[in-house]
Amino acid sequence: MSLPRIAVDAMGGDEGVRVMVEGAALARRRHDQFKFLLVGDEARIRQALENHPNLRAASEILHAPDVVSGDEKPTQALRRSKTTSMGLAVDAVKQGLAGAAVSAGNTGALMAMSKLALRTMPGIDRPALAALLPTLGEHDLVMLDLGANTDCDARNLVQFAIMGAAYSRIVNGLESPRVRLLNIGTEETKGTGDLQDAAALLKRADGQLAFTFDGFTEADKLSRGDVDVVVTDGFSGNIALKAMEGAARFVADLLRRSFSSSLRSKFGFLISRPATELLKHHLDPNNHNGAVFLGLNGVVVKSHGSASALGVAHAVAVAARLLEENLTERIAADLARVGEEAIRTSGRTNGKAAVNPEVAPAAEKRA
Structure with a gap:
């Protein structure tokens, strides 16, 4: 059975066509059964494909005359969705021309376009942005929401838990993931009413x-x-993510400064280089790239804008894995287990949950 194509917004990201095409080519080496729909400036894409004959043989090009800029407001981007590479990549999923879309462009615009075009799954009120974060354990941590919904009620959080667990079972191969709610303490009496x-x-x-x-x-x-x-x-997830990123940069910069402070320190660096290289690899966002909009009727993966070709390859590989493992169907099955009505009508329903696609950009830096 042939797998659906992956639509790649070739114009997104800081480096644009060259890195996006190179990343897709790297991803296809691992997932050679997939075909690709490369969306963007046709002439530039064809030129980039000259260096990647393997990808060229497995790809079609969909010309898009416009590009969503990094500082463009989601409302403005929505009005141009029919002519931009991002909008046409997402629309390809809606039309059944592709099974998943990957973009390294404007996060808020991608969230808005994806939600409007694909809509949320039955039983899901709000889509959530999920990412993979490095840990000291055997597996990466799945964390959501990271900026799509600034305020959530209890049923939103329960739905996020179901979606996040389904995602973790796929990407980490876990039969029964351990799920927790982020709070200001671990005691049962701590936290807001919704928590x-x-x-x-x-x-x-x-x-x-x-x-x-x-x-x-x-x-x-x-x-x-x-x-x-x-x-x-x-709201909380976005702040926590930025704090973790800041701490990682602080440690890396502190080590760099320490190792260059004296001749003895430089000699110490040479001795400890294998350990520092391992640390660098573990903290490199390119090795965890690929945030996912969970809860939509289709797969949309967000690569961070500054990703290298390797980072883009990771994001494309995430999309391929989710298609192979039928993420959407798994979420639907898990919702059915607990009963849609139990989730939708239980708990606090104060209506405060609000989607804010303009808050999401921190998530593109890690996953």
């Missing part, structure tokens, strides 16, 4: 879900490796 209600709903559904709910976790424990999926609202 309390979400925890109660998840506890009541324990045994019906394909994951284990382990209660609450705090932000300083995210990288320990003792949890597989962390669920939070997009």
Whole structure:
């Protein structure tokens, strides 16, 4: 059975066509059964494909005359979705011309276009932005939401937990991921009413879900490796993600400064270089690239704008893996286990949840 094509927004990202095409070519070496729809300036794409005959043989080009700029507001980008490379890549998924779309362009615009074109799955109120974060454990951490929804009620958080667990089972190969809610403490009495209600709903559904709910976790424990999926609202998730990124840069810069401070330090660097190279590899966002908009009727993957060809390859590989493992169908099956009505009507329904596609950009830097 032939697998659906992957649509690649070839114009997105800081480096544009060259890196996007090179990344797609690298990804196809691992997933050679996939074909590609490269969307963007046809002349520039054809020129870039000259260096990648293997990808060229497996690709079609869809010409797009316009590009979404990095600082363009989502509302403005939506009005030009029929002529931009990003808009046409997402539309290809809607029209069935591709099974997934990958873009390294404007995150807010991509979220807005994807939600409008693909709509949310039955039983899902809000899509969520999920990413993979490095940990000290055997597996990366799936964290969501990272900026798509600034304020969430209990049912949103429960839906995020179901989607995040399905994603973790695919990307990390876990049979029953450990899921926790991000909170200001691990005690059952801590947190907002919505967090309390979400925890109660998840506890009541324990045994019906394909994951284990382990209660609450705090932000300083995210990288320990003792949890597989962390669920939070997009406001808190975006802040936590930026804090983690800042801490990683701080450690890297501090080591660089320390190793260059004296001749003895430089000699010490040579001795410890294998360890520092391992640290660099572990913290390199290119090795965790590919944030996913979960909860849509289709697969959309966001590569961070500054990704190298290797980073783009990781993002494309994420899209391929999700298509191979039928992510959307898995989420639908998990929703059916607990009952859509139980999730939609239980807990606090104060209507505060609001999608804010303009808050999401931090997630593109890690996954």
